Amino acid sequence: MNAVILNDSGEEIIRRTMGAYKIADMMRADGWTVEVIDWSTRWSNQELKKFIDSLPYEIHMIGVSNLWMQDHVIIEQINYLKSQYPKAKIVMGGPKPYQRDFGADAMVFGYCEHALKPVIQWLFNGGDIPVGKFPEWAPNSLLVDANHSYKGLSISKYHVNYHENDFIKSHEALTLEISRGCRFKCKYCNYAFLGVKEDYSRSEDSLYNELMENYIRWGTTNYIISDDTFNDRDSKIEMLANVVERLPFEPNFSCFIRIDLVISKPHQVELLCRARCWAHFYGIETFHPLAAKAIGKGMHPDKIKAGLLWIREEFIKRIGVYRGTTGMIAGLPYEPPESWYDGIQWMRDNWESFFYWGLHISTDTDNTTQSDFSIDAAKYGYKLTDNKEILDWAASKGYNNYVEVGRQNNKLDSRILVWESEWSDFKRATEFADDYINNDFMKQKLFNFDLTEHMSKFDHKELMSFTCEDIYIKRNLNKLYLNQIKEYKKQKLEMYR
Ligand code: SF4
Incomplete structure (x- = not known):
């Protein structure tokens, strides 16, 4: 077949x-x-x-x-x-x-x-x-x-064997999975397997074999680790560090990291450096103490801020390369809009790579992977707004109206709650995130996952200096991409000639 x-x-x-x-x-x-x-x-x-x-x-x-x-x-x-x-x-x-x-x-x-x-x-x-x-x-x-x-959740094979007809180039970053599920259960998170107590990590040898196979066959050295939270267990980082030290080449990894864990377990810095995981995404979400507690990320924001500055310094000191991209959400429980503005100002003053989303809560019940917010929004203080202006605004922007307007929200979902709460509403949160896109996005240093794709194309120190504007507009990277796709198509079309 x-x-x-x-x-x-x-x-x-x-x-x-x-x-x-x-x-x-x-x-x-x-x-x-x-x-x-x-x-x-x-x-x-x-x-x-x-x-x-x-x-x-x-x-x-x-x-x-x-x-x-x-x-x-x-x-x-x-x-x-x-x-x-x-x-x-x-x-x-x-x-x-x-x-x-x-x-x-x-x-x-x-x-x-x-x-x-x-x-x-x-x-x-x-x-x-x-x-x-x-x-x-x-x-x-x-x-x-x-x-x-x-x-x-429990699978027997993590190793993906690519095929010669995939025409993978050595500069491309591939995806690597080390385990499934996340130990935590943040209230807004709709990933598939949360609160997982068992360890579903793969073995050290299978990890080594996959990295070696891709290196020998395609020259691959750069990876995005797709684990929901790569540092939820020390053992995973240690395993990757051990593998990296056995490899005949120097790899680079980009991954999702919980910064509060690194702060409370500072030895993880050493493990992450040994593993050459130096491009991180931190879902920090808020600098408001009550909001942080309400979503299940309770470390005090002052400690998180100090931890961010510390981890950046540690990586640069130890291995000379680092990218930490922070993800923030406007609209979380108890956080008034003034606090979003304070938060983004801290980012502008202190951090070089951050992203803001407005809070979107799915109402989908056909595909049942749902966050706690989706399951019982009222419990967390959200309800469907009856404010016609907000409902009309949302529809005009394409929320729940994708067929006519063509926009999808950040959960890739077209059935979302156009919410209001005591502290804010859907429109304010979404407009705040839109303002971020218009005013801040292009000034950001390249995000950790996007950076991974370029790790073999540029010197790392030079790459770390690029802003989104540098890479997407000034260097016209899309042209590079178009050439790559053109060549790929040509190779595919000539396979059986
Ligand atoms: S937000 Fe991150 S840490 Fe929290 S449950 Fe989801 S994957 Fe886990």
């Missing part, structure tokens, strides 16, 4: 996101022949057809890893591909909630490892219908909530 899987990494940055490659790897292990078509929304329909027609076999399945794809683009592509390959089944997968009729046979929400086989058995081998439902908004598509019905 044969399949193609469409993949993409979004409008802003071109990188290899992992999901499609992981599914391709799993299907190949089950005897399928699979081609990943990356950056597929930048292929025209004719180019996709030309590629699929160039394959020396008929395709039975078209997979779509749609997390970073715009819905209207993928709907149009699926429509076209169905007209050209009517016998092929369309299977979508990923962590973005499914809320529209894409014309797929199956939509698998969440981590798909344990759902893949039942879905394939059903579609191709007369197996039982997997646990799921045909939603009224997509009556011909089976929606499988994998995080709920086929929980991919």
